[in-house]
Amino acid sequence: MQAFVKVRGIAVPLAASNIDTDVIMPKQFLKGIDRSGLDRGLFYHLRFDEQGSPRPGFILNQAEWRDAAFLIAGPNFGCGSSREHAVWGLMQYGIRCIIAQSFAGIFFDNCARNGLLAIELGEEEVRRLLDLVSSPADNVLTIDLNNETICGRGLEIDFEIDPIRKDSLLKGLDAVGQTLEFRDEIRTFERNYLRENPWLEQK
Amino acid sequence: MHRARTLYDKLVDRHTVRKLDEHAQQVLLYVDRTVLNEYTSPQAFTALRIAERPVWRPAAALGVVDHVNPTVVGRIAIPEDAAKQTSYFAENCRDFGIEIFDMKHAMQGIEHVVMPEIGLVLPGMVIAAGDSHTTTYGAFGALGFGIGTSDIEHYLATQTLIYKRLGSMRVTLDGDLPPGVRSKDVVMALIESIGASGATGYAIEFQGGGIRALSIEARMTLCNMAVECGARGALIAPDEKVMTYLSKTVRAPRDELWRLASERWLSLQSDCDAIFDREVILAAKEIAPMVTWGTSPDQAVKITECVPDPRMQADPVRRHAIERALAYMDLRPGQPVNTIQIQAAFIGSCTNSRIEDLRDAARVLDGRHIASGVRAIVVPGSMSVRRQAEAEGLDRIFTSAGFEWRQSGCSMCLAMNDDVLARAERCASSTNRNFEDRQGAGGRTHLMSPAMVAASAVAGRLADVRQLVGER
Numbered sequence: 001m002q003a004f005v006k007v008r009g010i011a012v013p014l015a016a017s018n019i020d021t022d023v024i025m026p027k028q029f030l031k032g033i034d035r036s037g038l039d040r041g042l043f044y045h046l047r048f049d050e051q052g053s054p055r056p057g058f059i060l061n062q063a064e065w066r067d068a069a070f071l072i073a074g075p076n077f078g079c080g081s082s083r084e085h086a087v088w089g090l091m092q093y094g095i096r097c098i099i100a101q102s103f104a105g106i107f108f109d110n111c112a113r114n115g116l117l118a119i120e121l122g123e124e125e126v127r128r129l130l131d132l133v134s135s136p137a138d139n140v141l142t143i144d145l146n147n148e149t150i151c152g153r154g155l156e157i158d159f160e161i162d163p164i165r166k167d168s169l170l171k172g173l174d175a176v177g178q179t180l181e182f183r184d185e186i187r188t189f190e191r192n193y194l195r196e197n198p199w200l201e202q203k
Numbered sequence: 204m205h206r207a208r209t210l211y212d213k214l215v216d217r218h219t220v221r222k223l224d225e226h227a228q229q230v231l232l233y234v235d236r237t238v239l240n241e242y243t244s245p246q247a248f249t250a251l252r253i254a255e256r257p258v259w260r261p262a263a264a265l266g267v268v269d270h271v272n273p274t275v276v277g278r279i280a281i282p283e284d285a286a287k288q289t290s291y292f293a294e295n296c297r298d299f300g301i302e303i304f305d306m307k308h309a310m311q312g313i314e315h316v317v318m319p320e321i322g323l324v325l326p327g328m329v330i331a332a333g334d335s336h337t338t339t340y341g342a343f344g345a346l347g348f349g350i351g352t353s354d355i356e357h358y359l360a361t362q363t364l365i366y367k368r369l370g371s372m373r374v375t376l377d378g379d380l381p382p383g384v385r386s387k388d389v390v391m392a393l394i395e396s397i398g399a400s401g402a403t404g405y406a407i408e409f410q411g412g413g414i415r416a417l418s419i420e421a422r423m424t425l426c427n428m429a430v431e432c433g434a435r436g437a438l439i440a441p442d443e444k445v446m447t448y449l450s451k452t453v454r455a456p457r458d459e460l461w462r463l464a465s466e467r468w469l470s471l472q473s474d475c476d477a478i479f480d481r482e483v484i485l486a487a488k489e490i491a492p493m494v495t496w497g498t499s500p501d502q503a504v505k506i507t508e509c510v511p512d513p514r515m516q517a518d519p520v521r522r523h524a525i526e527r528a529l530a531y532m533d534l535r536p537g538q539p540v541n542t543i544q545i546q547a548a549f550i551g552s553c554t555n556s557r558i559e560d561l562r563d564a565a566r567v568l569d570g571r572h573i574a575s576g577v578r579a580i581v582v583p584g585s586m587s588v589r590r591q592a593e594a595e596g597l598d599r600i601f602t603s604a605g606f607e608w609r610q611s612g613c614s615m616c617l618a619m620n621d622d623v624l625a626r627a628e629r630c631a632s633s634t635n636r637n638f639e640d641r642q643g644a645g646g647r648t649h650l651m652s653p654a655m656v657a658a659s660a661v662a663g664r665l666a667d668v669r670q671l672v673g674e675r
């Protein structure tokens with residue numbers, strides 16, 4: 001997993017609520033058996049028209065925002081389908097952090113598992129950030145995970161993150177490898193658990 | 204000292220292998236079982252292959268092909284990319300020792316229909332799977348929730364997940380539902396009232412006389428769609444109805460194990476003095492058949508109501524959301540929803556494709572025919588449901604009414620196969636998501652119960668099933 005320590009980059013304002021994973025990564029990009037090619041699928045119907053040409057009106061197609069590293073959005077970002085392809089596509093595009101009023105649970109976890117930082121902020125703070133980065137001259141932010149701060153021109157916002165999540169993001173740890181260090185504990189638990197619930201052993 | 208606990212707390216506590224923080228807000232959670240599908244699992248298996256890790260407990264997983272398969276009879280002509288997914292899925296299940304119901308298997312179906320019907324969902328279990336509607340299993344008092352592909356990998360390799368405890372929300376349904384109102388309407392009314400993120404961060408427990416009165420299948424509909432208001436877990440304490448349902452399944456425990464298990468299951472409930480973080484109370488008598496008008500499941504009204512007017516919405520973000528939805532859906536503010544004309548009707552999906560759903564829709568369609576200009580398909584949730592429906596003669600009612608009678612799968616719920624809405628085509632759908640482009644690029648989805656889809660298909664517009672069949 002990619003580590004996140006301190007990143008400086010362009011932030012894209014997407015003020016809508018309930019941006020779902022069908023919109024982030026439409027179904028026609030879910031047909032692979034690997035993770036490749038998902039940057040093209042990101043926000044496909046918003047970015048491209050029926051002929052596959054870029055829609056000039058969409059913000060990621062505008063020169064000032066094209067190389068975005070951060071997204072700023074309203075409440076319930078990533079709702080809907082569990083497809084992790086949405087997170088892979090965001091990261092392949094170059095997005096390293098999403099700041100939103102709230103996230104849907106599965107999406108939030110999928111971010112953590114891939115090293116995509118997801119920050120929840122209050123409505124007022126999201127509004128301030130949206131206002132700031134809507135101007136191309138002020139659309140660069142620095143996000144410092146260690147100090148839990150977001151800095152932009154004339155603005156510094158503190159955020160909070162769960163310490164376990166923070167630690168694994170900072171180090172870019174492999175969750176499976178870490179959990180397998182508790183292998184014996186899991187075995188012992190399982191043995192007792194299946195003895196107490198013997199009907200679970202059969203299938 | 205006795206500490207009152209909710210059913211949710213009890214299930215999490217019971218499955219905690221170790222605490223990951225001081226207050227056990229994050230735990231390493233033992234997961235009893237999973238179901239895998241062909242489109243969210245391949246990258247998880249690839250990661251296992253690369254790291255040379257085995258699957259911890261292969262017998263605790265079932266593979267089901269459901270998302271990409273065609274549903275036309277014979278299941279011919281599967282496109283190359285879908286074929287690649289299904290063959291890699293079969294290879295993974297074979298190499299890692301996991302049972303699979305592939306496309307042509309007699310027990311194939313939508314994963315959330317198959318798992319309960321064969322008795323793999325048992326009360327007290329924790330089941331995590333790579334699909335958000337795993338919440339369905341709460342109908343049995345099992346904690347089911349969706350996970351992404353990285354967590355599928357984590358589960359397969361360790362039988363556990365790193366899990367953050369949720370808040371608890373109790374939704375009480377007081378009283379009995381009026382005639383013509385289904386559990387789909389209850390959950391749509393709930394989502395409409397608390398919003399699409401109203402239960403984000405919570406596990407819901409449904410309680411109350413109205414819930415007890417529901418059949419197991421109706422409870423599955425309720426728990427299934429709870430994820431559309433953000434709940435990552437929706438529980439109903441198991442009762443005798445659950446026992447009766449399970450006793451008829453092929454894989455539930457038998458004999459001595461059954462006696463042992465069922466006694467334990469019936470004791471699974473929240474302590475009566477348990478405190479929930481949030482309470483929502485719904486009065487059953489106020490619920491009516493619901494339809495969505497927008498592009499988020501909370502954009503819904505009663506069938507007797509009108510499309511909302513964005514100008515009445517003070518909050519600019521919400522106003523913008525309404526305007527955008529109306530533009531996409533091509534609807535006028537103030538338009539009565541029962542004047543909205545449809546060109547397609549779809550009965551299916553893990554929300555509403557079980558035998559009771561098909562019976563309910565067939566009752567409406569019996570002796571009637573769909574309106575001209577409407578194409579209608581019914582996709583049973585599983586091949587078992589399909590066989591049962593045929594044994595009852597429901598297939599003939601559907602086909603005489605002008606519906607196509609299909610084989611099972613997700614089909615037009617997310618249109619990853621060839622069942623797709625055309626641009627601007629408008630569909631009455633028994634599914635769970637009305638997102639933009641969900642059922643096909645530019646397609647327009649109105650969510651409702653299967654009986655309401657049937658009534659709408661007959662009328663050629665969104666229609667109140669109560670008017671068509673009288674209050675029954």
Ligand code: SF4
Pocket residue numbers: 269270313314315334336551552553554612613616617635
């Ligand atoms: S029927 Fe629809 S919601 Fe259910 S699992 Fe299939 S695609 Fe997902």
